[in-house]
Amino acid sequence: MVNSESFYDVMRRQGISRRSFLKYCGLTASALALGPQFVGQIVHAMETKPRTPVLWLHGLECTCCSESFIRSAHPLAKDVVLSMLSLDYDDTLMVSAGHQAEAILEETIRKYKGRYILAVEGNPPLNEDGMFCIIGGKPFVEQLRYAAKDCLAVIA
Incomplete structure (x- = not known):
């Protein structure tokens, strides 16, 4: 489900002291080459702002980016997914599938309109109206356009 924890909440849960x-x-x-006057703003943001949701979509690809990510040692994938990111949708890594997974995608797009990051692995096929990569009964290119329309940023 969609997570609204702040980075500070996660750090506290992991036993990190205030100091x-x-x-x-x-x-x-x-x-970040910022002066000491910015430390208070960083503290405030990390205490109060929820982690930014990430939607990770897969087009035509070999899944090697995901494979490299989940096999990394520094940092461990579990630490990134559970502590650093709010990875709300990734059909390769998530437990949900089918209609349940698509509902999570819809909920994140709706709830965080303009505030989520879209990560895209692979490309959208454009020939034959995108019929060479179907996800949820629709061409991937449609899913990509829909998710990209209201995202904060795209990482491809």
Whole structure:
């Protein structure tokens, strides 16, 4: 289901102390070449803003990007999926399938209109009206256009 936890909520759940959290925010400001006056803004954002939902769609591809991701060691895929991202839809990694999975996709698009990131692995076939890659009874290119219409950013 759609997650609205903040990064700070996740860090607290993992046993990160307040002191370590503040150090992390200071290091983040430094890594972004921001002055110390921005640390408070980073703290506030990480405490109050929900993690950005990510929809990961698959077109014509060999799934090697997903395979590389789930076999990575630094960071571990479980840490990325459970702590860093709010990966709301990825038909390769999610437990749900069929109508249930499509309902999660619809809910995320509707609930987070303009605030979700769309990750796309593979390409949409365009010949024959996209009939070489069908997902949920529709050509992938239709799903891609629909999901991309209201996303915050596309990573392909």
